Amino acid sequence: MNRAVVTLFVLSLFGSDGARPRAATAQSNIPAVSLRQTAAALARSGIAHRDPRSVLAAAQLLIVAERPSPGLERVTPQRASVTAAGLLREAVRIAVEQHDVVTANAAMELAGNARAGLGDAALASELRAAASLGATRGAVGGPVxxxxxxxxxxxxxxxxxxxxxxxxxxxxxxxxxxxxxxxxxxxxxxxxxxxxxxxxxxxxxxxxxxxxxxxxxxxxxxxxxxxxxxxxx
Incomplete structure (x- = not known):
């Protein structure tokens, strides 16, 4: 057998330092953050406190989490208790209730924007109709x-x-x-x-x-x- 091949074979088994291969470990003590878990926490807090911006932020995180990763295919179906579209609807509902025009408009933009959002024209139209029921009072320009x-x-x-x-x-x-x-x-x-x-x-x-x-x-x-x-x- 060629000596170079033998050397490569040994390195692949034991690593360059002669030790047996070890499982890859994180280089930091900071744990990885689940976008779905963070989104769920934001959504619960936003709904409980009638805060449409927290719900909107949760929808944005889910939009990122739901985007497919190149080269990766999930075989087991994803069970989702909440979706980005559902959170956008909830954000607009609370925004209308709170007379928050800015957040309602941002939710509409995310629904219709294909690059940064869902690219769902029908949902954007639905949210636009719901948001038209709102009117501003309280802080000038809507809630701060x-x-x-x-x-x-x-x-x-x-x-x-x-x-x-x-x-x-x-x-x-x-x-x-x-x-x-x-x-x-x-x-x-x-x-x-x-x-x-x-x-x-x-x-x-x-x-x-x-x-x-x-x-x-x-x-x-x-x-x-x-x-x-x-x-x-």
């Missing part, structure tokens, strides 16, 4: 939404323009870490409109905004470092 991070003992400030009407305006800030302690204070100029300073991971405010104006929201974290989400009507 922010996602951020707060270290212990730090504060974040937002300026938000709210429309004047007799419908109650609402703001809710929720921390991802249960050990966080969020306090909310809302100001109209130097005047305090309302506050929620309990010992909890969530703070929320409701008030009547009679005239259109810019309000200042300050959120302080007295607990552990955390990510947070801010939503309004």
């Amino acid at each position: 939404w922010a996602d951020g991070e707060l270290a212990p003992g730090t504060e974040v400030e937002y300026r938000i323009t709210f429309e004047g009407d007799y419908q109650p305006s609402r703001l809710v800030v929720t921390a991802g870490d249960g050990a966080a302690d969020l306090d909310c204070h809302l100001y109209d100029g130097s005047q305090l409109v309302g506050s929620d300073a309990g010992h909890a991971r969530e703070c929320g405010l409701a008030w009547s905004q009679r005239f259109t104006g810019v309000l200042t929201l300050r959120v302080h974290n007295s607990g552990a470092a955390t990510y947070y989400v801010l939503v309004s009507n």
Whole structure:
């Protein structure tokens, strides 16, 4: 047998260091993330908190997860309790309920866009008809939404323009870490409109905004470092 062939054969059996081949292991202690699992968690949270953007984000993740991988064919049928199309419908339904025109339009775009979304013209048309029922109130331009991070003992400030009407305006800030302690204070100029300073991971405010104006929201974290989400009507 050719010596080079023998050498290659030995290397294939034992590896270049002479050791027997080992199973491939991850090079990091950080576990792989399942897009479907993350999407399911986002969808549950979004539906529970009436947050259409979380549901929309879940749909986007599923669109990526459902795209076929070249050279890979799944033989066993995929059992899916939720689909991207179903989540887009749910996102629009909640967006209409919350008068969130921006999120409803984004869901329509994902439904119809063939490159970044589903490329389903019929679904896009269906969502457009559903979204036409919505109308904006509360924050100017539709509900506000922010996602951020707060270290212990730090504060974040937002300026938000709210429309004047007799419908109650609402703001809710929720921390991802249960050990966080969020306090909310809302100001109209130097005047305090309302506050929620309990010992909890969530703070929320409701008030009547009679005239259109810019309000200042300050959120302080007295607990552990955390990510947070801010939503309004």
